[in-house]
Amino acid sequence: MICALGSAVCYGTASVLQAVAARAAEPGTGSGVDPALLLRALRQWRYVAGLALDGLGFVLQIVALRAVPIYAVGAALAASLAVTAVVAARLLRVRLSAREWSAVGVVCAGLALLALSSGAEGTEGGSTALRLAMLGVAVAVLLAGAVAGGLPDRPSALVLGFGAGTGFGVVEVSVRLIDGVTPGELVTNPAVYALLLGGGAAFLLLTSAFQRGSVTTATAGMVIGETIGPALVGVVWLGDRTRAGLGWLTVVGFAVAVAGALALARFGEAGVEETEGS
Template identity: 35%
Template sequence: MIVAYGVANLLQSVAAARTTVHHTFDPGLLLRLAGHRTYLVGVACQVLGFVLAFMARRDLPLFLVQASVAAGLGVTAVLGVLLLKWRLPLAELALLVLLFAGIAALVISAQPAPSRPLGPAGLVGLIVALGVIAVLGFFAVRLHGAPGSVALGSLAGMAFSAAAVAARPLASVHSTAEFFRDPLLYLLIIHSIVGQLLLGLAMQRGSTTAAVAAMDAAGAVPAAIVGLLLLNDKIWPGREWLAAVGFLITLASVIGMTRYAEPQHHHAVAARRAGARPAPTPADRR
């Protein structure tokens, strides 16, 4: 799952940077992105990661699965350095090491357990969250540069977090008929589509690493809290401190990378080139 999400982030960011920047909350962006083969391959990797994460949520607590999704940011950064010649400072490399150390602590402390049903109140909460995210996204899309990238990435993380909350009890359904009748399935799909749109908009505005880091940070905390309070997420007795430290280290590492991430935005490069003085023509020389 971690590797699949890391590759997906990289490929989708390349496609998003090659698409005209959108300044409205336009679902047509997804159709334009779908015209890029790179984006479609990235979506395929994301679907693979999504399926693996869905299977993991059947027994593993959300604080582990959602934090592990954040580790995909490390894979994205490494692939960006190797394939796209991104520059990562030593501070960001240190944060990558801390990121994987935090994930390891969460793996050791997480106790597998099936989910409890979410209940009618939980369904209403997911519907309300969808409306709030959509309204905030309508206004956040007007932001430019790094603020727009972080704001839209954070909203994407909240949408994916809500999708994770829906997926945890849905993964415990025993029959196919019950699976397709469950309203959680359709809330999961809608939240995922909204999150995908917001992430595409975020990647157009600034650093890929910053957008994905903001998404992971905003998506990890709500899902972890809901999982522990409502969905029967458990920690091995005596390892609560390790889970807390691991979660904080993971979250701090992801947030820290938003500060040190070097902008990789291709549109900014294109704008600088467009603003450069053209070379003189023979007529100009005369």
């Protein structure tokens, strides 16, 4: 859980840095899948710094996924939205209201409940059908991103964020579906390709989402995509369980953490434009 929370801090901080860089980059084609926009964003030092934090966060996430259930890691990563709000308040000069600070507290309370009730990760390896399904979802994320680019900015940011979250969710599940790391095992495992395609698609969509709408609108969609689906996969197909007699507390903790994160979707960021002009 410490690694999962550390990952959330890295991802939440990276989101703000990448959002500022994406806004400063020249407008792209308007498509939700725009590699050229990603390349232009990479010229910004903030985006590169955000990628470095993403890399560290991913390493911590893998360690966490190998030790605790997916639902616990997913809820912890939902806390990245709380981190995003707090960091944005500092870097983007945006004030958090009492309600938004309360939402940050709710997220922390939900994570505390999860820490108390989470059991060991499941021992089931997952079927070939599940591995292929993850690859199919990763492809669908790319297609959905292309379609979402034609929507108005605000709904586009939410849909692109959700698509990015789904891509990151594919990564979470795929990590659990990779058993061996020898070249032969990696080449023949569809989960490896799902991880690479899902992660790449997620970065493309999230960068577009940051340029099209607010940081927290995009991240709220991402939280939904990367928590609920992967948690269900972990419980239903990978054998994730809770501590004996504390299943209800896990459900409450998960719901509270995600609800608190989504409540922060109301957090505006009018200061982004001010920061860009300064």
